[in-house]
Amino acid sequence: MMSKKWVLLTNDDGIEAPGFEMLVKSLNKRGIAIIAFAPSTNKSACSMQINLGKPMDLHNRDDLIANWNLDSSVGCHLFSLDGTPCDTMIVALDGGLERVLPGIVPSLVVSGVNLGPNLSQDSYHSGTMGAAREAGLYGMPAIACSFTSFELEGMERGIEGSVQLVERALDLLPIIPQSLCRPHIDADAFHVSKWPMAASTRNNKDAMEMLLHAFQHGELMLNINVPPTWNGEFQTTRLGMRWYRDAVQFGDDDGTVEARFTIGAAYIDTEPVHKGDCDSVAKDFASISSLANWPQTHPLALDDELLSHALEQGTDGFPLWLRG
Secondary structure, eight states: OOOSOEEEEEOSSOTTOHHHHHHHHHHHHTTOEEEEEEESSOOTTOTTOOOSSOOOOEEEOTHHHHHTTOOGGGOEEEEEESSOHHHHHHHIIIIIHHHHSTTOOOSEEEEEEEESOOOTTHHHHOHHHHHHHHHHHTTOOEEEEEESOSSSTTHHHHHHHHHHHHHHHHHTSOSSOTTTTOSSOOTTOTTSOOTTSOOOOOOHHHHHHHHHHHHHTTSEEEEEEEOTTOOSOEEEEBOOEEEEESOEEEEOOOSSSSOEEEEOOSEEEEEOOTTBHHHHHHTTOEEEEEEESSOTTSTTOOOHHHHHHTTOBOTTSSBGGGGO
């Protein structure tokens, strides 16, 4: 039996991205054992893309332990995979981790810390969030972490806010996740939706217990966004509302193609939303959203009535259900 909890890390910016390096260093300094299965190169905005039928090489990157001045006695193993963020989770959780590190089972997956925000509809595009969601599909509790600026200045705030959430979550998780690789798929579990039957109204205590259980079993993931102007406080949020305007730029072509386009928004419109993540970050809070991993109508989905309880927060700003 393992005597300590391990955190499985990935990201979509690549294993040598500054945010990933800073996260690894911070977790190592706080005595948290980590295994990295991260993409070899930048795979930003690839959502839940996976490589089917394509061989992918795994590289031992323990050279980074010395380069980053890590304390290996804490527990630290670093690998990069020539694949996408979702590939790293599928490979690691469906036999790859057992092959290279027999006997080590992660207690939690952490994806990030991403350079740039993952708010609102970014939840569909983000490779960072895609990896966390993929981990959830494999029964793993998971957190997606992002720093809301595309500049590195202030990144230490994104790291600090993320690590505080990781520490809080780890305290509430068993060493070995009960639903890892879904040994028993229980569509009648007490925390999942009974759709198409009407959802029952729950008291607050039962709802908090169900949400924690859903997180522990991979039906619910956490998404944190920390701004460079972080005031040191947290807010529990939902997805906000924003729109990328003038997202397509037109370029000069050389006559060999019909047209040439580049995607990259000129500016972003934001609409105010009660408890929205965009609104929270704009006010200098770190936003923490509880997001269902399975799509609506899936047998393991969470119903709207239960998710409404996920918006309740404690005096510290963390989701109330995350108290255990």
